[in-house]
Amino acid sequence: MNGRAVVLVEKQMKAAVLYGKEDLQIESVAVPSIGDGDVLVRVQAALTCGTDVKVFRRGYHARMIVPPALFGHELAGDIVAIGKKVRGFKVGQRVVAANSAPCLECFYCKRDSPNLCEDLLFNNGAYAEYIRIPSRIVERNMYEMPDHVTYQDAALVEPLACVLRGIDETPVRAGDTVAVIGLGPIGLMFVRLAKAYGARVIALGRRKTQLDRASAMGADELVISGDPGETVEKVRALTGGRGADVAIEAVGNPEVWETAAKSLRRGGTVNFFGGCSNDSYIQLDTQWLHYSEITCKASFHHTPTHIRKALDFVSRGVITAHDFVNRVEPLTNLLEVMRHLMSHNGHMKTAIIP
Numbered sequence: 001m002n003g004r005a006v007v008l009v010e011k012q013m014k015a016a017v018l019y020g021k022e023d024l025q026i027e028s029v030a031v032p033s034i035g036d037g038d039v040l041v042r043v044q045a046a047l048t049c050g051t052d053v054k055v056f057r058r059g060y061h062a063r064m065i066v067p068p069a070l071f072g073h074e075l076a077g078d079i080v081a082i083g084k085k086v087r088g089f090k091v092g093q094r095v096v097a098a099n100s101a102p103c104l105e106c107f108y109c110k111r112d113s114p115n116l117c118e119d120l121l122f123n124n125g126a127y128a129e130y131i132r133i134p135s136r137i138v139e140r141n142m143y144e145m146p147d148h149v150t151y152q153d154a155a156l157v158e159p160l161a162c163v164l165r166g167i168d169e170t171p172v173r174a175g176d177t178v179a180v181i182g183l184g185p186i187g188l189m190f191v192r193l194a195k196a197y198g199a200r201v202i203a204l205g206r207r208k209t210q211l212d213r214a215s216a217m218g219a220d221e222l223v224i225s226g227d228p229g230e231t232v233e234k235v236r237a238l239t240g241g242r243g244a245d246v247a248i249e250a251v252g253n254p255e256v257w258e259t260a261a262k263s264l265r266r267g268g269t270v271n272f273f274g275g276c277s278n279d280s281y282i283q284l285d286t287q288w289l290h291y292s293e294i295t296c297k298a299s300f301h302h303t304p305t306h307i308r309k310a311l312d313f314v315s316r317g318v319i320t321a322h323d324f325v326n327r328v329e330p331l332t333n334l335l336e337v338m339r340h341l342m343s344h345n346g347h348m349k350t351a352i353i354p
Helices: 049-057 135-140 149-157 157-169 185-196 208-216 228-239 253-260 284-293 303-315 331-343
Strands: 010-020 023-030 039-046 074-082 094-097 130-133 142-144 177-181 200-205 221-222 243-251 264-272 295-297 325-330 349-353
Touching: 010 331, 023 331, 039 094, 039 243, 049 331, 074 130, 074 149, 074 157, 094 149, 094 303, 135 142, 142 303, 149 157, 149 303, 157 185, 177 185, 177 253, 185 200, 185 208, 185 243, 200 208, 200 228, 208 221, 221 331, 228 253, 243 253, 253 264, 325 331, 331 349
Parallel strands: 177 200, 177 243, 200 221, 243 264, 264 295, 325 349
Antiparallel strands: 010 023, 039 074, 039 130, 039 349, 074 094, 094 142
């Protein structure tokens, strides 16, 4: 192994390898080699994610992963080896590493949009005993965990950073009425954070269990969503007939995108946060968009700034694994977990413990 290993590391490890659509194998593979600027982390907790479920169902992700490839991206663990040029980290530290890092040199990075970096480096392989953290992520998007933060709490940092960026980019302000449509883990994070920002939150979900969770997160109003027209009318009824100041779409469905936009007041803002499948389209009334001055936004991914901000939120207990993780499973059960999540849309997170 390149670099210097200070603790004994096995030569082989168990890891999840994605080969294609719903084709996931737990295999014995070589422990990743590390370069001079890399770090090797023993994974202590890896969390399932809606994006991983989509990738499992579709067999790929155009930007994040092309099979065959190691799988998973929300993790926290312990450093077991470091390259000889690594500074600021040491073996034995508890760390959380983001799944990407920008180049800081391209057109978008220089315009304060590092999430749109033309050379955004992604890293996968969290569903494994060990993961290599490449030098760019080590330098720009890996952080030591505070002593009181658990591994499962820290593994929430990556999705939380995406939600924080969505909140900031929309933006959500104190006193706003925010309609959150879709109450999976991401939607529930939006509920919790919108409340933390001082907003009134209308939570819209299809099942009572989702609404109960939203209530526990602080939602002020709970709405069973269904027929698009009825959903819009319910939001308007709760907002004096005007509509919400902000609508967050956290489902990833074109019809729900349209419903979210129609739920706004004049001058309101919708954030199309949930990513839809390829070749999806929506229809919006141009007269209404124009004369009501509706703002349509979409938020993709996170930035190093938001990863740091998310770690601070986790450290202060604003977001904890207790609220989002309801199962713990060994790596050998990952295929069963993925199949379960695929058939239970909106289900909470599972912690995979290699």
